[in-house]
Amino acid sequence: MSHHGKEELKAPRKLKPAELQGKHRDPGDAAKQEAKHxxxxxxxxxLAQVLDQSAWAWTSDLVLVKPEKTKAVEDYLVQIAQCGQLSGKASGQGFIEILENVSQKTENNC
Incomplete structure (x- = not known):
């Protein structure tokens, strides 16, 4: 019985270093999360600058079905927004055309 008692005393000591390591990682993780945010x-x-309300609706629907496709389309939209290549906001129909354009590009690259 005394043997089990010693093991029980050792167990909490083994957990403490792991807990400390976890605490040391938190600031880095928090900084990464803040940067992502x-x-x-x-x-x-x-995206708000280049998409109208109907296009936003399409984005919301697409992300549920094909999140990877949504990211590709959003990346494209951000790129053209930064370059000033889009005049005005894309409508729902414009978003569909952009989606088809991005789909063709990604399919051809495979």
């Missing part, structure tokens, strides 16, 4: 805000801001 800022990047997402900038991205959404750019």
């Amino acid at each position: 800022r990047e997402a805000e900038i991205r959404n801001s750019l």
